[in-house]
Amino acid sequence: MADCVFCKIVKKEIPAGILYEDDTVVAFKDIKPSAPVHYLIMPKAHIESVGHLESNHAEVISKLIFTAKKLAEDAGLKGYKLVFNVGREGGQIIDHLHLHLLGGWSKKEDGERLPHQDLDK
Template identity: 50%
Template sequence: MNNCIFCKIVSKEVPSSIVYEDEELLAFNDINPIDKVHILIIPKEHIDSLLTCETKHSDVISKMLLLAPKLAKNNGLKGFRTMINTGKEGGQEVFHIHFHMYGGSEHLVKI
């Protein structure tokens, strides 16, 4: 996608604070963190959102979820939250699927 900021981060056209990268995934610090640790996990392949995921995306979605606890542990977290905003009505602002992994506050607001 030409105008996708996350695709530009994947291609290194836009700088980011990368904390993990492999052939399929990229993880970087959120520029507007909501907690002490706030990392975005994205697939390198452009997928708009969970609404457009198909069975063929199962492996990469699983890898994204399994990466979250590894990143949490690497950042000293004993617990963390994940969040996936889906669609405009669901609060998604960047239409390239991404998981938020965040934590570190002693007093989390319960939803």
């Protein structure tokens, strides 16, 4: 899609600080992070959302998840969330399928423990 910002990232028309790329997917840091580590992993092919997936997209979805797993390992994350927002009512802002990798809450820069870490005392 000509006006899709994520398609422009795939075509290198917009810089994105790419963390990982292969023939199928591309991953980069979210420009408005919701967590200390917030990456977006998306297919290079334009698929609007999870609601537009077909059975022939199974390999692409698998690739997104395994790429997220590798990025989480590379970032040293012991725990993380993987999230697909679907449609406007589900919080999707850009109409190009993408997986959010969120984590790093225990990696607060000043070394202070975060509230959820105190629950296991």
